[in-house]
Amino acid sequence: MLGGMFTKPENARVYWKEFIHQCYEIGIGSAGIVVIISLFLGAVTTVQTAYQLISPLVQKYVIAQIIRDSTFLELSPTVVCIVLAGVIGSKIASELGNMRVSEQIDALEIMGINTKTYLILPKIVASIIVVPCLITISMFLSIWGGYLAGTLTGILSEQQFTQGLLTDFITFNLVFGLIKSFTFAFIISSVSAYFGYNVKGGALEIGRSSTTSVVVSCILILCADYGLAALLL
């Protein structure tokens, strides 16, 4: 399927418009859930880390350090992308599935448009660009959520939190998180596009394909997550 995607567009302007539209759909469509999840991820991690670190030998700022690294490495890229697999993936699969079943894809094909290029490429490119942006925002929010939970409940002070954030800061962790999010964005969009584009049958199959695409995306994300960690860390 990916091979058939790279042909010269019939009209670059229409493709560009479609790309912008997809960026908007994917970005705005999932921003709300990303904000909520990220804040809670950070907050819960703070409280639970504090609960586990009862030894008086470990200083409080370590909590912030743990939040920072687990956010960069795992919480933001992986957990949020798994949620996005549900939000974006099911949307792409059901949109394409509906277009297939109601012959809209055939109608495009008849006009002489390469439907793989027109329908799938903008979605994948938009995901690869927008999802890492969402993940970056999510990283900030998660840490901020951790900060709020930590300081408001008196687990650690503002200075301790900032100190923890800056201690042993490894830039590669951040980069690694972003590499993950690129990879996961590609997995989510291409898997869901594949299942949606190839739906056969009726409305029932659209639902089924969107479920399958979410399940398959999640499994592939976890496999890739392990693969990347083993390879790059």
Added chain:
Amino acid sequence: MIEIKNIKKTFGTKTVIEDVSTIMHAGKVNLIIGASGSGKTVMMKCIVGLVKPDLGQIKYEDADFLNMEEKEKKELRTQIGMLFQGSALFDSLTVENNVMFPLDMFTTKTLAEKRQRVNEVLDRVNLKDANKKYPAELSGGMKKRVALARAIVLNPKYLFCDEPNSGLDPQTSLVIDKLIMEITAEFKMTTIINTHDMNTVMESGDHIVFLHQGRKQWEGSKDDIIFSKDTYLNNFIFASEFLQDAKNKRMQDAKHA
């Protein structure tokens, strides 16, 4: 002109099209008629290449369509307009943008020019004041007309309509039939229509192919149909007593003349 030679299509073990050959002429309204399930839609999809026939040959003018390079096929398809049985409008676009889509994609016209053309074709299919509506807000017949407008907006060389007037009232149905006849003659289009609307058959059938269970049972023009001795065709076309009477009257008139 489209030449169809011995095409055959099976789905699993079910043969849907069996050895059909015919020539669809340019500048004429070519009809494919037949009972529900006789294979009209599948036949049309074979001709436009959405379904690949198991056997046979399809030629657009002299070009062998089934063995065409992808690039050539795309080129040819920019000259094809098709109205699907289920309309196949783009859900996410308004009526205006649906009809404008081919213009956006394949022309360099300005927005004002495109708007004008869109209004022109929407006017011709008898559809006004629906420009800003979405397909979900339209009735079945309105969708049909928008889809027809989209199919003809680029003045295609080949026009395919799968039941253009199912779901339309008799009056609008006549308007659509007339429109199709007019543009076919005006632009020398090769027009192919699937229908089981008797009005269309008797009004605009320059060339009629009658399918019965996937086979070509009869072929001729609207003038031949009255005198046909084919029982399947007679039972199909003149199904009601009213239509039988009309047929007998016409035959008598023809004898006296």
